[in-house]
Amino acid sequence: MVLDNIEKLLKKYENGETTLKEEQVLKNYFSSDTVAPHLEMYKPMFDYFLVNQQEQFTKDVPLKTKNIFNYKWISVAAVAVLMMGFYFSPIIANSDCNDLGTYCEPEQALEEVSKQLAMISNHFNKGTQTVGYLNEVDKGTSALGYLNEIENTTSIIFKN
Amino acid sequence: MTQTEFLNIVMPFKDKVFRLAKRLLVSTEEAEDATQEVLLKLWNNKAKIEEYKNVEAFSMTMTKNFCYDKLKSKQAQNLKIVHSNYEEKNTPLQKQIELNDSVSWVGRIIEELPEQQRVIIQLRDIEEYDYDEIAKMLDMNNTAVRVTLSRARKAIREKLTKTHNYGVR
Known part of the structure; x- marks a missing residue:
């Protein structure tokens, strides 16, 4: 009885006349294990349909929220920068050469320079004092000169 | 329309789009690309999405057209990787x-x-x-x-x- 029904449905199915419900009946029948032997060739087809229903799209889609860039803001920023410029520029003009790290008065500059030079020469003298210790080394080497005497005597011994 | 709203609309049928694309283009990678393209197109036109009566049907049509175009351009390229001098003896x-x-x-x-x-x-x-x-x-x-x-x-x-x-x- 069931088989009769299935065969009828299959015929309708092939003619494209089945409703979705009837197709579901067919799918259920063929996914069971009790398929009549002469209908077995349909089984892979319905199995395939069922398997393919499961396939999923796994890739991510980069959804970019489009930032519609508003050019108005550029003008706002430009105005702000300009205002800052106007606000700070007088200060720079007033401060003359002080910001450049030099002295404005020549006398003051001379004083400073001589101070610096004096400091440098001070340090330099300290350096030469420590170098004085090198004389000691010289003395040591002259003492080593006596070794030559020993060499002379050994050469005499080896000659004999 | 926010991203979540859009995803809520798209999620239920994105797999269907992918499977249709795969049916036509065969290769999984190409189908993925096609799906991505279709979804991005939808996203870019999200302002109009509410006007469509049936977004799902619309996207399926879009997918179909997109894949047909892809297939056509592939045939037009005329460049095929075919072994002409190589034959495998066994299957x-x-x-x-x-x-x-x-x-x-x-x-x-x-x-x-x-x-x-x-x-x-x-x-x-x-x-x-x-x-x-x-x-x-x-x-x-x-x-x-x-x-x-x-x-x-x-x-x-x-x-x-x-x-x-x-x-x-």
């Missing part, structure tokens, strides 16, 4: 495995069908849309859909019976 391993597996055999049979029949089989037998929806998606009339579907089903059945009776060659 390739992958083919052997495929032949053993009668379910994937069905997939290969469907692959050989004309594009339109493939689309309709996909929409009806796998995605289970009703005839009116399919007709709308493909811009065909109801009877034409039925006729094409019936042809496709008969073709599949014929090939299946052949392989069933003679064994897989």
Whole structure:
């Protein structure tokens, strides 16, 4: 009885006349294990349909929220920068050469320079004092000169 | 429209879009690219999305058209990677495995069908849309859909019976 029904449905199915419900009946029948032997060739087809229903799209889609860039803001920023410029520029003009790290008065500059030079020469003298210790080394080497005497005597011994 | 709202609309049918694309383009990677493209197009036109009566049907139509374009441009490229001077004596391993597996055999049979029949089989037998929806998606009339579907089903059945009776060659 069931088989009769299935065969009828299959015929309708092939003619494209089945409703979705009837197709579901067919799918259920063929996914069971009790398929009549002469209908077995349909089984892979319905199995395939069922398997393919499961396939999923796994890739991510980069959804970019489009930032519609508003050019108005550029003008706002430009105005702000300009205002800052106007606000700070007088200060720079007033401060003359002080910001450049030099002295404005020549006398003051001379004083400073001589101070610096004096400091440098001070340090330099300290350096030469420590170098004085090198004389000691010289003395040591002259003492080593006596070794030559020993060499002379050994050469005499080896000659004999 | 925010991203979450958009995703809520798109999520239910994105797999269907992917499967349709895969049915037409065969390669999974290309189908993924196509799906991405379709979803991005939808996203870029999200302002208009509320005007569409049926977003799902609309995206399926879009997918179909997109894939047809892809296939056409592929044929036009005229560059095919075909071994002309190389012949494998044994059946390739992958083919052997495929032949053993009668379910994937069905997939290969469907692959050989004309594009339109493939689309309709996909929409009806796998995605289970009703005839009116399919007709709308493909811009065909109801009877034409039925006729094409019936042809496709008969073709599949014929090939299946052949392989069933003679064994897989």
